[in-house]
Amino acid sequence: MNAPLTIPLCVAAATDEAQRTHISRLACYLDQWGDYPPRLVEAIAATALNRDAELPENLEISEISDMCRRIARRAVLGVLNDPTGGAIRFHHADEWPHWARGLAPCAEIANHLFYSSQKTGEKEAEEQQGGLRC
Numbered sequence: 001m002n003a004p005l006t007i008p009l010c011v012a013a014a015t016d017e018a019q020r021t022h023i024s025r026l027a028c029y030l031d032q033w034g035d036y037p038p039r040l041v042e043a044i045a046a047t048a049l050n051r052d053a054e055l056p057e058n059l060e061i062s063e064i065s066d067m068c069r070r071i072a073r074r075a076v077l078g079v080l081n082d083p084t085g086g087a088i089r090f091h092h093a094d095e096w097p098h099w100a101r102g103l104a105p106c107a108e109i110a111n112h113l114f115y116s117s118q119k120t121g122e123k124e125a126e127e128q129q130g131g132l133r134c
Contacts, residue, residue, distance in 0.1 A: 043107065047090055
């Protein structure tokens with residue numbers, strides 16, 4: 001008889017195979033930021049889900065940190081509060097990528113700036129009309 005496949009506890013609580021796969025793929029994606037503060041890793045997880053990021057398919061689950069697994073699980077199951085307010089992109093505060101021109105950051109977490117899809121002028125006009133803010 002074969003030994004049962006061991007699934008990390010944080011992944012096992014997901015309700016179906018698709019969720020478990022998504023959690024594992026997100027955890028693998030987050031692992032590259034595993035040495036950063038948990039709040040930043042949470043923000044990156046939320047941003048990846050907000051923009052429906054392409055996640056890695058080649059999983060090395062045994063090498064992923066427990067923190068990344070826990071954050072991925074909470075994000076996929078919808079219990080992680082989005083600290084970015086809906087951001088879909090981010091960069092380190094010391095950088096200024098071309099795509100960030102004309103955008104107003106909606107959050108700053110651990111020296112990283114997070115952005116929604118709104119341009120600066122559109123955001124200001126929306127705020128004046130009482131619209132949603134990032």
